[in-house]
Amino acid sequence: MLTISSGLRTQFETCLRNTAIPQHAHAAYTKWLRYYLDFCQKYHFPHVHRESLPHFLRKLQEKKQTQEQRQQASHAISLYYELLHSRSSHTGVPSPTKDGPPGQAPPEPSHRPGSSPNATHTSSKTRSPGQASPEPSQKTVSSFNKAPISTGASWKAVYTRLANEIQLRHYSPKTLKTYTQWVRHFQTFTRSKDPEWLCSADVKEFLTFLAVTRKVSASTQNQAFNALLFF
Numbered sequence: 001m002l003t004i005s006s007g008l009r010t011q012f013e014t015c016l017r018n019t020a021i022p023q024h025a026h027a028a029y030t031k032w033l034r035y036y037l038d039f040c041q042k043y044h045f046p047h048v049h050r051e052s053l054p055h056f057l058r059k060l061q062e063k064k065q066t067q068e069q070r071q072q073a074s075h076a077i078s079l080y081y082e083l084l085h086s087r088s089s090h091t092g093v094p095s096p097t098k099d100g101p102p103g104q105a106p107p108e109p110s111h112r113p114g115s116s117p118n119a120t121h122t123s124s125k126t127r128s129p130g131q132a133s134p135e136p137s138q139k140t141v142s143s144f145n146k147a148p149i150s151t152g153a154s155w156k157a158v159y160t161r162l163a164n165e166i167q168l169r170h171y172s173p174k175t176l177k178t179y180t181q182w183v184r185h186f187q188t189f190t191r192s193k194d195p196e197w198l199c200s201a202d203v204k205e206f207l208t209f210l211a212v213t214r215k216v217s218a219s220t221q222n223q224a225f226n227a228l229l230f231f
Helices: 006-018 023-043 050-062 067-087 138-145 156-168 173-189 200-213 218-230
Strands: none
Touching (some): 156 173
């Protein structure tokens, strides 16, 4: 379980007092913050973004937490967001743009690049999903093989559904092989993030990674786009 830094704990407790949270509830509020930061680190959600809160609350529901507990957790994390907003320049409170979860050592540099508007532009000559696509080049495949996949959610059902859908549409085996390879590359890039929590931002970052870092050709990037569009 993530350990909150003493600086953040002190400022969070001050925030609780300033918002008239009863003293007997402080421990519970601090616990929810710890759980939230641990959740964000485990499932690769940005802890400084409010969009992460619904996913955290859904996980609490899956863990059979009561509605009252989820409401208290939601209030605790909302206070944390307010603390970030009002005191982001203070020591011990993470900056929304550069710091990782509080209390943790800075993360190792990720192989993901920053978003680039030009990286998501694909060629106007797109292939039909049913049309056989050339397989990713050996250079592209080997470059992804060097990227470690961290233990995360299982994607087994994803590949089963992908194969079933392609067979249902009578696409060629070569298309299935190519699309499966790109989905595996995408899985590697997202570090096996739960498929239910994937979003368009993940796809954009992946295409940016291909264009900017791997410097793949437009046709290769377009092939990846078609595979993920079908996925």
